[in-house]
Every structure is written in structure tokens, then in C-alpha cells.
Amino acid sequence: MATLINKIEDQDARQICRHHGDREENLLEILHAVQHMSGYISDSALRTVAQALNISRADIHGVVTFYHDFKREPQGKVTIKICRAEACQAMGADDLIREAEAVFGTQLDAPNIDVKLEAAYCLGNCALGPAVLIGDDLYGRVDVKRLQHLSLQHSEGRQA
Ligand code: FES
Known part of the structure; x- marks a missing residue:
């Protein structure tokens, strides 16, 4: 229907x-x-x-x-891409992903209405891992506390 x-x-x-x-x-x-x-x-x-x-x-x-940029399901209000490539992994990207999954109550690549977490493979910010992309904004040396703060700022529509 x-x-x-x-x-x-x-x-x-x-x-x-x-x-x-x-x-x-x-x-x-x-x-x-x-x-x-x-x-x-x-x-x-x-x-x-x-x-x-x-x-x-x-x-x-x-x-x-x-084309991976096409989405077949509704996306979260905020989509956070966390780099899992080598340099970021060496700087704790996998720990950041685990912590982010716990904090946001979701899983990597799972649909979520509020915050969607996605894996990325090199965001071109290798010297400042773990690197994270939210919308068009790139961040480096992100820990879970900063990630929560950035997510909140983006969901409120402000620049972080
Ligand atoms: S390896 Fe993460 S930004 Fe390049």
C-alpha cells in the first residue's frame, strides 16, 4: 500500500x-x-x-x-564516518568505533534514526588519526567524548 x-x-x-x-x-x-x-x-x-x-x-x-554513496535506507540525522584504514587503526580507530557503538546505541553500518556510524577507508587525514567525517567536516585525533560533542553540534545544525 x-x-x-x-x-x-x-x-x-x-x-x-x-x-x-x-x-x-x-x-x-x-x-x-x-x-x-x-x-x-x-x-x-x-x-x-x-x-x-x-x-x-x-x-x-x-x-x-x-556506488556506495547511494543509500537504500533512511539515514540518521547525523552520519559519522570513522576511518578504519591503517594509519587510523594504529591510532585507535577500532577502539573509537567500539566506544561510539556503545555510546550511540548502534552498530557500524546499521540504520539508526539519530546517529549512523559508517566505516571509511582513508579520509586523507592520516597524520591526525583517528579521523572522522561528519557531513562535509573532517576532524582529526577524535576520541569518543569529542565525537559525542561533535555529533550533538551537527544534530543541532551548528558548525563544530
Ligand atoms: S588512514 Fe585514516 S585518514 Fe588516512
């Missing part, structure tokens, strides 16, 4: 497709726009895009799953 949110997402996805000429070669731009609008690409939006571009859902699904 279609919900009101599905219906709105469908209309928005349809409008985005129209804006891009309903052309298959614009699929990536369309998917980015849909995700920007809703924060993720719902089944309903995926179906709408497939119909508008006259391509199979399997084809779009393949594209969405190939």
Missing part, C-alpha cells in the same frame, strides 16, 4: 526525471538528485525512475548498489 511519503517521493522522483529529459544517460545525476531530496533512494523512487527512463529496476538496482 502506498503511503503519503511514497506518493510525495514518487512525484518528486518523477519531476527530477522530467527535469533530466527522462534520459537513461542521466541516470547517475537523477539518482544523486533523488538521494539529495530524500536522503536515500526508496524502493518507490527506484520504481518511479525505472518507469520514467524505461529501464528495468534490476538495472537501476545494479547501479545503486555499485
Whole structure:
């Protein structure tokens, strides 16, 4: 059964497709726009895009799953990416992840409405590990206390 949110997402996805000429070669731009609008690409939006571009859902699904930046589930209010690459691991990234999971009551890569924790593999801040990315903001030498503080600032919409 279609919900009101599905219906709105469908209309928005349809409008985005129209804006891009309903052309298959614009699929990536369309998917980015849909995700920007809703924060993720719902089944309903995926179906709408497939119909508008006259391509199979399997084809779009393949594209969405190939690019890790596309999300298929609603994201948390704050998404925290914690670097797990070598330099950050040497500086305690795995401990930070364990502590963050306990503090935020979630697991790495699990959907969560408030705070979503994701693994990253080198954020280009190797000298200042553990490195963390929240939104577009990169932080270095992050411990769990600072992470809580930064998360709170980002969820309140302030710059940290
Ligand atoms: S290894 Fe973590 S930022 Fe490069």
C-alpha cells in the first residue's frame, strides 16, 4: 500500500526525471538528485525512475548498489564516518568505533534514526588519526567524548 511519503517521493522522483529529459544517460545525476531530496533512494523512487527512463529496476538496482554513496535506507540525522584504514587503526580507530557503538546505541553500518556510524577507508587525514567525517567536516585525533560533542553540534545544525 502506498503511503503519503511514497506518493510525495514518487512525484518528486518523477519531476527530477522530467527535469533530466527522462534520459537513461542521466541516470547517475537523477539518482544523486533523488538521494539529495530524500536522503536515500526508496524502493518507490527506484520504481518511479525505472518507469520514467524505461529501464528495468534490476538495472537501476545494479547501479545503486555499485556506488556506495547511494543509500537504500533512511539515514540518521547525523552520519559519522570513522576511518578504519591503517594509519587510523594504529591510532585507535577500532577502539573509537567500539566506544561510539556503545555510546550511540548502534552498530557500524546499521540504520539508526539519530546517529549512523559508517566505516571509511582513508579520509586523507592520516597524520591526525583517528579521523572522522561528519557531513562535509573532517576532524582529526577524535576520541569518543569529542565525537559525542561533535555529533550533538551537527544534530543541532551548528558548525563544530
Ligand atoms: S588512514 Fe585514516 S585518514 Fe588516512
